[in-house]
């Protein structure tokens with residue numbers, strides 16, 4: 244959506260510029276074509292693997308069963324599990340399960356959850372049917388221990404089940420990963436026979452049950468560090484599947500990296516990325532590299548500091564505004580160094596938006612500067628709304644200018660191009676309207 248809007252705006256500005264200065268107009272349109280092609284490439288990449296049956300088969304299925312949340316015939320209510328410190332076990336387990344799925348699906352793993360909320364259709368006695376229907380490689384149950392229990396992480400494995408060796412290994416990985424990442428005590432692994440059997444027993448997979456911590460002693464971790472809990476569970480699953488933790492690497496762009504300027508002007512902006520992967524980013528190994536036209540910036544920037552998962556880092560990125568009015572995208576890739584010394588991409592989608600205002604449009608530029616400053620002050624939540632306003636303003640300005648120029652400079656072909664641009668803007672306005680409805 245955002246890419247399409249940028250292309251439409253640049254197109255409108257490009258047509259106006261073409262009317263003014265044919266050479267500059269050609270450059271602007273070339274930039275527009277490049278943006279459009281990039282959008283197409285990204286779309287193709289996103290589609291690949293989703294609909295490819297051969298690739299889908301290669302992805303092992305992992306079932307995550309959030310503990311409790313099933314209908315109880317005895318109490319005639321949903322079983323909440325344990326409660327303590329304002330936390331409910333079924334909700335903690337579900338949140339960690341959903342976040343673990345989000346992390347794991349970045350890798351070659353198919354994740355299924357046994358429930359996506361409270362489930363009134365099934366009881367605990369029927370959970371094995373839900374698990375086995377997925378024919379998973381691995382299956383895990385997420386729980387917490389009650390508030391009176393000693394703090395720490397414990398995991399349980401099957402005895403006489405589908406794959407006891409795999410179950411015990413998975414349990415060990417889970418206990419080690421959760422205890423290590425959250426600095427909780429590791430209470431070790433236990434056979435299900437120690438408490439007379441568990442509901443993971445009939446699961447037809449390498450199955451383990453993990454208690455992520457105590458609702459008493461570990462309540463702070465269970466309340467505030469769900470992302471780290473999910474990272475730990477994902478780390479254990481990937482290790483058991485023999486997949487590298489690096490496949491779950493992800494950087495999230497924070498805020499709205501945008502700069503407004505006149506053609507040829509020096510622009511200063513910054514890019515802030517949050518490490519949402521499983522592994523820290525280490526200086527000398529991870530770097531930001533240009534993935535296209537750098538618009539005057541260096542081709543790469545080193546990582547300035549150690550960045551643990553969950554932490555953020557900011558790069559100052561100087562640039563030079565292109566010579567033609569329009570909206571440009573300075574694209575960046577965050578890369579790490581692979582075992583063979585070659586760069587491996589952690590994140591390909593980070594970008595800085597450069598808005599180049601025609602030199603005659605002093606008032607427009609001042610207004611855009613104010614709006615960008617307001618957007619940044621308002622924070623991430625309002626950035627999408629502000630970029631809409633800003634792009635509407637540039638479009639309106641460019642269209643008004645185009646009409647003025649068209650009256651004097653454009654012939655029949657120009658008038659047709661103008662009609663096309665008008666249609667594109669009209670369609671976008673309608674889409675925006677739909678979104679708001």
Ligand SMILES: [Zn+2]
Nearest residue numbers: 310324386387
């Ligand atoms: Zn439980």
